[in-house]
Amino acid sequence: MIKSFIIFTLMRKDQHTIFGINGCTAVLESKKYKIIDIIIQTKSPAERDPKITHLLGYYGGHIKILNSTQFKSDFHKWRTQGIVIRFSGQIDSVMPSFLEMKGNIGLLALDGIEDPQNLGQIIRTSECAGIDGIIIPKNGSCGITDTVLQVSQGSFTQIPIYVVSNLNQTISNLKKDEFWVVAVENGIESKNWHEIDYKEKTLVVIGSEGRGIKKINLDNCDFQTTIPMQGKTNSLNVSAAVSAIAFERLRQITSN
Known part of the structure; x- marks a missing residue:
């Protein structure tokens, strides 16, 4: 048996690992990242997937084919569908100036989201709902991990x-760029989420489930909105709240 060549403990900070057909297809299609390894299990769903097969033609020198026994030995803890990719590159982007941009722009700012599962779900939901960018603070957040x-x-x-050093300053800068800032927060003056007008430049700020939005950031928002609960549970998971507002x-x- 060929000795396993994947030593994830030695990965650099700018290297990432992703597995499964959907995530790996997205990485390969984007052509934004340097591909280090593409590990394929023989006779797996990934090996039979026509889109994966087509994309592999661009990355011939990086492909490693493992038999089922070795692949499962290396990746038995993951539901991989028979494909794992190790890649490097910058995940976050530099925030542009939005001042000259007209029409509808919807941004989401996350204040203190520490659970990588929640952050990953929020990214997925936001992209599906057409959100134009996500802002997370450099500190006090789980950051962009492989789990995310x-x-x-x-x-x-x-x-x-966009990863920013000072979320409150970023909110102020976006207000100068003609954004209305909406905080998702239960308050006396909060409007129902569907009563807010999101059709112009809008920044939605949402905090963690435990602590909510920091007061300094909340005070910098123009409006507050809430999603009323009908059951006995007093709040939604943060990713579910994002879904309701984004859609x-x-x-x-x-x-029309």
Whole structure:
């Protein structure tokens, strides 16, 4: 048996690992990243997938084919569908100036989201709902980990992610760029989520489930919105709340 060549403990900080057909297809199609290894299991769903087969033609020198026994020995903890990719490159983007951009732009700012599962789901939902970019603070957030990328199912390749040093200053800068800033927060003056007009430049700020939005950031927002609960549970998971608001925005901007 060929000795396993994957030593993930030696990976550099700018290297990432993703597995599964959806995520790996997105990475290969994006052509944004340097591919280090593409590991394929023989007779697997990935080996039979026509899109994967087509994309592999561009990366011949990076492909490693493993038999079922060796592949499962290396990756038995993951549901891989028979493909694992190791790649390097910058995931986050440099935030542009939006001042000269007109029409509808929808951004999402995440204040203190520490669960990588939630962040990954938010990235996936936001991309599906047409959000134009996600802002996360450099500190006080889980950051862009392999778990985040995996849960996003490749959506991170399609939506800009901006990592900022000072979220409150970023909110102020976007207000100067003519954004209305909406905080998702239960408050006396909060409007229902579907009563907010998202059709112009809009920044939606949402905090963690435990602590919510920091006061300094909340005070910098123009409006507050909430999603009323009908059951006995007093709040939604943060990714579910993002989904409700993001798709309400999509409904508004696509309605005649």
